[in-house]
Amino acid sequence: MVQVTFEIKQQPASVIAQLPGETIVLAPLWLRERCQDAVSLDVTTQQRLFNPHNLPDGITLVEAEAKGVDQAWLSFSDGYAGLYDLTEFRADFDPLDGLPTPISWKSNIDTQLIYIDFNRLTDFDYRLEAFSKFLTYGVVVIQYVPTEAESVLDVGKIFGQVRETNFGKYFEVYSRPNSNDLAYRSIHLDPHTDNPYRDPMPGIQLLHCLINETSGGLSTLVDSLAVAEQLKLEDxxxxxxxxxxxxxxxxxxxDVELIERRPIIMTDALGRMTGVSYSPRLDYLPLLNEHDMAIFHRARRRMGELFVDPxxxxxxxLEKGELQMFNNTRVLHGRTSFDTNEGxxxxxxxxxxxxGPKGIYKAMKRSLKAQ
Structure with a gap:
């Protein structure tokens, strides 16, 4: 989180945020909207009891007085006055909204950073660490998960809410002919994101190994953040x-046809890269002029080369009883081919x-802070 402190000035009345290398005078309207008294803000839900869209134009701050550490009494031109806890403003200066900073990784990542023990998830501190690992690296491999059918749903309930799709509440991954997706064959699958044709795309995928008697069928994972960093340097x-x-x-x-359009490299509302929408089995070249088409294809090809670079x-x-859970748009997954005659x-x-995991993580952190 960005380090921020607040300064109260009486003449002229103002609240100033001091950040590393930057000073921001907080606008009166911004402050007025964030009033914190019980008449304006429900204590339980933290939802407003008034409509800030109806505040008058040109509102000004007429009085500002420090009241102890990180508190201030503020009065406004519309007649409102109230006590403010300035620490509540710090969240506005945190672009990660209290979540861990994502750390990109390559194939040599230390497995201790992403492997967790299912049997220890009942412990609050260990569970919080597991959430932190997932949000930091975009993937965890959970060991010692029971191999009874539908155990994947039990793990899903720990980290959030399972999302049902046209494939059902859960899906079976084993080789069968004439299946409605190539994932249900024994062929090699290059790294990809699942369901780029869906709006919204699934944010997380869980894959739980019930049995694996083959020498092939190796699971593959690759962090698109690391690949994109390299691609941006090259091209x-x-x-x-x-x-x-x-x-x-x-x-x-x-019984369904799903179509969606989105860029291959995905960014959030702040312009930060969050992952990719990448599946050579399902995408179509966009309509571009010949010059841009050549550049687009060159970059797309190079990205694919990097995704399979060792x-x-x-x-x-992925051994029996292991479950990989990954951010579907950040961490691409794939599989090597396997021989069904082996087992x-x-x-x-x-x-x-x-x-789901974002919200639970923040609630757990809030609970820890309250203790």
């Missing part, structure tokens, strides 16, 4: 096209939204 022009030109994705099944792609055998390889999977 900034191509990077910009991938981040700004929408691509069409399509999925066809007997420096970035981590390969490992069975059966995984169960499900999808979740990212706001």
């Amino acid at each position: 900034p022009e191509g990077f910009e096209l991938l981040a700004n030109v929408p691509v069409r994705y399509r999925h066809v099944d007997n 420096a970035f792609e981590r390969r490992f055998k 069975r390889r059966h995984l169960q999977g499900c999808y979740m939204d990212m706001d």
